[in-house]
Amino acid sequence: MIGKTGPAMVLIPIGHDYLALPQEQFQEALKRGRELMPNQLPNTPVHTDDRIVDAEGAAAITGVPATWFLEQARQEGIPHLRFGKYVRFRLSEALEAAMVRRGTVQLRRTA
Numbered sequence: 001m002i003g004k005t006g007p008a009m010v011l012i013p014i015g016h017d018y019l020a021l022p023q024e025q026f027q028e029a030l031k032r033g034r035e036l037m038p039n040q041l042p043n044t045p046v047h048t049d050d051r052i053v054d055a056e057g058a059a060a061i062t063g064v065p066a067t068w069f070l071e072q073a074r075q076e077g078i079p080h081l082r083f084g085k086y087v088r089f090r091l092s093e094a095l096e097a098a099m100v101r102r103g104t105v106q107l108r109r110t111a
Helices: 023-036 055-062 066-074 091-102
Strands: 009-014 017-022 081-083 086-090
Touching (some): 009 023, 017 023, 055 086, 055 091, 086 091
Antiparallel strands (some): 009 017
16 A cells, blocks of 8 residues: 555556555445455455466366357457467466456366
8 A cells, every 4th residue: 555645545456557546445446346246255366377378278277168268359358469360368367357257267277
């Protein structure tokens, strides 16, 4: 929290940006979020793995079909990167998007 030159602020990382909210607004947003998503666990982990993967890589980790990731990217439904004809995903963003769109994703353990 930042409190030197005004009200205490809460910084929330969103991708490579930050959202700054006064403490009161943050608490109200948390309350509203719980109302909108009552079935979510309060301590659902935030994924911070920023590896860039293709649809097959995202599918191998999440158990969600690669075709779902490609279709969502085509429809601009999830964050993705385009390198010419190649579509790639930041794993952390793909996991969050899959959780929001389809419910909690069970991660597969990789060796």
